[in-house]
Amino acid sequence: MLLFRLQILLVAATLFLSGITGPRLTVYLASQQGNIPLEFRGILLSLPDLTLIVLLLVTAARLVTEADYRARLLGFVQWAGRGAGKWWVLLLGWMLIGVFFALNGAVALYSSLHLGMALALALILGDLFLQHERIRLVVVGTLIAGGVFQAGIALLQAVNGNALGLSVLGEVEPATSAVTSFYRAPGLTSSPNHLGGYLLIALAIGALTQYGFRNTRWRIPLIGIIGLLLAGIVTTLSRSTALGVLSWALSVLPFVWTSLPYIVRRNLISGAMLTILLGSAWATALLAADPTNIYQRTFAPRDFFFVETWPLIQENPILGVGAGNLMLEVGARTVDQTLLQPVRNAWLYIWAESGLPGVLLFFMGCWALLRGRNRSSGYSLVFTGALLGICVIALFDHYFWAVHPLRVYFFGLVGLCLGSQLLPASDWSAVNLDEGDA
Numbered sequence: 001m002l003l004f005r006l007q008i009l010l011v012a013a014t015l016f017l018s019g020i021t022g023p024r025l026t027v028y029l030a031s032q033q034g035n036i037p038l039e040f041r042g043i044l045l046s047l048p049d050l051t052l053i054v055l056l057l058v059t060a061a062r063l064v065t066e067a068d069y070r071a072r073l074l075g076f077v078q079w080a081g082r083g084a085g086k087w088w089v090l091l092l093g094w095m096l097i098g099v100f101f102a103l104n105g106a107v108a109l110y111s112s113l114h115l116g117m118a119l120a121l122a123l124i125l126g127d128l129f130l131q132h133e134r135i136r137l138v139v140v141g142t143l144i145a146g147g148v149f150q151a152g153i154a155l156l157q158a159v160n161g162n163a164l165g166l167s168v169l170g171e172v173e174p175a176t177s178a179v180t181s182f183y184r185a186p187g188l189t190s191s192p193n194h195l196g197g198y199l200l201i202a203l204a205i206g207a208l209t210q211y212g213f214r215n216t217r218w219r220i221p222l223i224g225i226i227g228l229l230l231a232g233i234v235t236t237l238s239r240s241t242a243l244g245v246l247s248w249a250l251s252v253l254p255f256v257w258t259s260l261p262y263i264v265r266r267n268l269i270s271g272a273m274l275t276i277l278l279g280s281a282w283a284t285a286l287l288a289a290d291p292t293n294i295y296q297r298t299f300a301p302r303d304f305f306f307v308e309t310w311p312l313i314q315e316n317p318i319l320g321v322g323a324g325n326l327m328l329e330v331g332a333r334t335v336d337q338t339l340l341q342p343v344r345n346a347w348l349y350i351w352a353e354s355g356l357p358g359v360l361l362f363f364m365g366c367w368a369l370l371r372g373r374n375r376s377s378g379y380s381l382v383f384t385g386a387l388l389g390i391c392v393i394a395l396f397d398h399y400f401w402a403v404h405p406l407r408v409y410f411f412g413l414v415g416l417c418l419g420s421q422l423l424p425a426s427d428w429s430a431v432n433l434d435e436g437d438a
Contacts, residue, residue, distance in 0.1 A: 003062040004069075008135065010055035011125055017047040018409035019150050019198045020188045022170015025050075030104040033331045036340050039190075039403060040327035043110045046405040050201040059124055068142050080418050088414070089362040094151050095354055102322020103329055111353075122415030129419035136379070139416070140205050147202020148225055150195060151232025154185035158235040185235035190263040194399045194406060196233055196241025197390065201413060203229045204248055204386040208378050210417030233386045240396035244389035251385040304396075308334070309343035315354050318361055325406035346394035346401045361370035362401075366391055369417045380420035387417055 029042035038044065063070045081089065095112040102108035128135050153171075156164055161183050163173050169188050183193035206229055210222040233241055308330045312321055320328045326342050326349065334340060343349055351359040369387055374380035390400055390410065400410040 002056055006058045008138055010051050010058060012138060014048045014408060015142050015412050016146045017051060018405045019146050020047055020170055021190045021194060021403055021405045022188065023047055028106060031328055031331055032105050035284060035338060036327050036331050040342060043107060048405050048408045052121055056117060056120055057297040067207060070304050074126050077123055082122060084372055084418060085366060087361050087365035087368055091358060091365065092116050092119060094357055094361060096321060098322035098354065098421055101319065102325045106326055107324040108322040112230045118411035121408065122411045122418065126417035126419035129416055130422050140209055143202050143205045144225060147229050150187035151199060151228050154187045154195060154235045157183060159183040184237045192236035193240060193397050194403065196236040196238035197393050197400060199229055199233050200241060200244050200389050201386050206381050208382045238392045240278055247392040248385040248389035251388045252381050257355045265407045304344045305341040306343055307346060308340060308354050318355045320353045320358060323353050326353050342398060343401060344397050346398045347396040349402055372421050374421045374423060377420055377423040379423055383413060383416045384421050385412055
């Protein structure tokens with residue numbers, strides 16, 4: 001029982017801390033180039049990495065001491081391996097092959113092992129989520145609490161118009177190269193775009209939970225929480241997140257619209273219109289001090305840092321340059337001291353590092369989860385909808401793969417997509433406290 005409770009606590013801590021991307025323990029630096037962001041230059045351990053390592057140790061102890069748990073988890077792993085899980089395992093195996101030809105084999109090995117740890121989290125979390133409604137309640141509560149925590153900090157940052165002095169927690173100051181006179185709130189992530197993606201998952205599960213509690217005294221506080229999460233997303237002024245939220249909503253509503261009571265449908269339409277109105281007004285107010293950047297934040301094309309990465313893809317289209325080695329290769333070929341960044345597209349990023357087989361395996365892993373969604377379960381619809389939103393965001397940014405804390409968070413979502421596939425039919429409710437063990 002103690003190991004089980006430790007498992008739940010460590011899973012919750014890992015999900016919550018994945019939104020804090022700054023504090024890191026440097027284990028090994030493969031490059032001293034200061035014009036390359038630190039997270040792309042070596043082996044670093046973030047806060048969720050540390051809790052994940054402890055989780056794996058606790059899980060190993062439970063596997064050794066509890067025969068029932070060992071049999072159950074093995075059964076879940078075998079089921080996942082016959083479905084979407086096999087694509088992620090194949091991707092891990094392919095990445096490990098890159099260790100033998102990468103510019104820096106140690107970094108390639110660590111990046112591959114990190115993916116392996118994240119995949120283990122997905123399987124552990126998926127199995128736990130499937131077992132009992134109270135465990136699901138803890139996971140849901142953690143996802144929402146993490147989002148509320150980050151959104152609250154983002155709102156304070158927006159009101160302050162600057163960082164809050166929380167550098168010890170990884171808060172970033174506005175970049176000296178920023179061309180805007182307003183402050184896009186990053187929360188405790190390293191970028192406003194990262195915060196937007198993190199809040200997307202919290203918003204998705206918050207919406208489901210609000211519906212589950214629609215006839216209880218919790219409905220009003222939950223509406224307030226959803227409003228706070230939406231406000232946090234607005235403070236990021238992230239266009240890719242807006243597209244991700246839209247993709248999530250459009251992937252869920254067609255399946256549930258006719259089953260929703262009229263008053264819920266009316267409230268959704270009214271709430272959406274009010275959110276658009278208030279969000280637009282807020283965004284305009286944030287941009288008003290610098291009108292020229294209204295165009296910059298809405299219609300101007302963003303810098304994808306395509307030029308630095310594309311030559312490597314052209315030279316290594318099949319094998320790639322090895323996991324974690326993209327910026328090491330870019331840095332080795334660049335003599336000037338301009339700031340170097342990886343391509344802001346997760347699909348191209350994976351292609352550059354793991355070659356065409358790598359990006360195809362990543363696609364198949366995502367596609368298998370989306371195709372396997374359980375349309376009779378609100379959990380499955382919402383989680384796979386959030387996954388689709390992330391796949392859309394991946395066209396415009398790389399952080400759910402390239403930034404390790406958010407990669408852990410992404411694979412937490414993969415595990416929730418897997419576990420929710422096997423849940424029985426529900427009335428889209430997030431909570432049923434009378435349910436027993438699955």
